[in-house]
Amino acid sequence: ETGVTQSPTHLIKTRGQQVTLRCSSQSGHNTVSWYQQALGQGPQFIFQYYREEENGRGNFPPRFSGLQFPNYSSELNVNALELDDSALYLCASRPERSSYNEQFFGPGTRLTVL
Amino acid sequence: AQTVTQSQPEMSVQEAETVTLSCTYDTSESNYYLFWYKQPPSRQMILVIRQEAYKQQNATENRFSVNFQKAAKSFSLKISDSQLGDTAMYFCAFMDPGGSQGNLIFGKGTKLSVKP
Numbered sequence: 001e002t003g004v005t006q007s008p009t010h011l012i013k014t015r016g017q018q019v020t021l022r023c024s025s026q027s028g029h030n031t032v033s034w035y036q037q038a039l040g041q042g043p044q045f046i047f048q049y050y051r052e053e054e055n056g057r058g059n060f061p062p063r064f065s066g067l068q069f070p071n072y073s074s075e076l077n078v079n080a081l082e083l084d085d086s087a088l089y090l091c092a093s094r095p096e097r098s099s100y101n102e103q104f105f106g107p108g109t110r111l112t113v114l
Numbered sequence: 115a116q117t118v119t120q121s122q123p124e125m126s127v128q129e130a131e132t133v134t135l136s137c138t139y140d141t142s143e144s145n146y147y148l149f150w151y152k153q154p155p156s157r158q159m160i161l162v163i164r165q166e167a168y169k170q171q172n173a174t175e176n177r178f179s180v181n182f183q184k185a186a187k188s189f190s191l192k193i194s195d196s197q198l199g200d201t202a203m204y205f206c207a208f209m210d211p212g213g214s215q216g217n218l219i220f221g222k223g224t225k226l227s228v229k230p
Binding site for chain 1: 157161164211219223
């Protein structure tokens, strides 16, 4: 167990809809990253939040946005869903002082876009 | 841009045997971290082992060890005394702590099956 939880476990949406995925990190983990893992692929970095500010972003369009809250929870929002957004979405958190930069992953949310 | 390549999409090994998973990466950085993560069917990504690039000594964690060849940009994972619970996807990952806000760059993974 990593102490990182995600909700919901599974979600089905239709093209054009909006979705919010949630992540709850361990206390003291003030850095959270989100990854998209398409079927049969490795995870791809979406963005990272540190102390409630976005401080890094991968090659994802602006319709992917996020929020981080003071209680170590965070959200990933995706607008105007497309079929290719179907994937496993993982959040990962780490404490501010991490000697090995280890990220602790949640179990993921499986999003299906029809 | 950094890249990570895992050239073995699938591998299988008999229980109690040893297996080696390959990983190569490309970077111009001298200071970085390398990781092997395990993702079982439960989907939870679990850290198996990590290596700091400045350390010449290969990391070991119980039955898991790495062969880190910095000049060749190679980072293979050896699993000794394979167990049925080792069946999972294994991902090699790279992190440049100074450049990309510490995000992980993953390979495509190797599906390992341990057979009884």
